Amino acid sequence: MASLDNPTPSRRRPVLLAVAVVVIVVLGVAAFFWGRDSGTVAAPPPGEASPQPGTLPSSPDTAVPTTAPQDVRWELYQGVAVPMSDTHGPSSTDGAVASGYAHTPTGALIASVQIVYRLALAPADQWRAVAEQQVTGPDKAKFLAQLAEVDRGQTDPRIQQIAGFRIVSYDAQTAVIETASGSVGKYTVGTQVMRWENGDWRLHMSDAEHSTARVSPDLSGFVPWSGVK
Incomplete structure (x- = not known):
């Protein structure tokens, strides 16, 4: 992974998978979205599962960020800037899989960006490891089958960098993030x-309540957040 301080531009510009909005552009899985769950800010319950090896410990900081997280640096993954944090994760990278996120709203936020971009941009068949380890939910198998049909040999120069976020809801088990x-x-x-x-944040896939991408002319209601200036 290249640092933004010394970027090595990627010549590879794969089709941007519609696995989540931060990279939605063209593919047929655009309609395959996940159910939304509501929740309120709450501290992790006692006796929660122990983190997996390489994960960060749970943090008492359950405050939903209303400004850009400070303890974040940006590094390039396949030409796209993705967030990294010594506090919130990821704490471990194995091939295309970046794991080990803090049990916090910011940990969930960073995990959502990392997992989505790695599903979309992982070279060759490395996306499979990301999907198998970091996607969950009743429609995981269907989702993986759709991803397997994607022709990753196509190219598209329109890699969309993340520009902002809004945490719709958060509790100890579920984070809903726009x-x-x-x-x-x-x-x-x-x-x-x-x-x-x-012991880690995972992308939940369910067609219980379909959602479609929308286009906005500005970032009203969002916290500006990007590794690209």
Whole structure:
């Protein structure tokens, strides 16, 4: 992973998978979104599952961020800036899989961006490891089958960098996060549901309540957040 201080531009520009809004552009899985769960801010319950090896410990900081998280640096993954944090994760990277996120709203936020971009941009078949380890929910198998049909040999120069976020709801088990990607005048907005399972945040897939991407001319209601200036 290249640092933004010394970027090594990627020549590879794969089709942007519609696995989540931050990279939605063209593919047929655009309609395959996940159910939304509501929740309120709450501290993790006692006796929660122990984190997996390499994960960060749970943090008492359950405050939903209303400004850009400070303890974040941006690094390039396949030409896209993704967030990293010593406090909130990821704490471990194995191939395309970045795991180990703090049990906090910011941990869930960073996990949502990391998982989505890695599903979309992982080279060759490395997306499979991301999907198998970091996607959950009743429609996981269907989702993976759709991803397997994607022709990743196509190219598209329109890699959409993340531009902002809004945490719709958060509790100890579920975070509902809206992300905006793109640029001024045309931001693509959509929703990711993250579930805390087996000691880490995972992308939850369910067609119980379909959602479609929308386009916004600005970032009203969102916290501006991007690694690209």
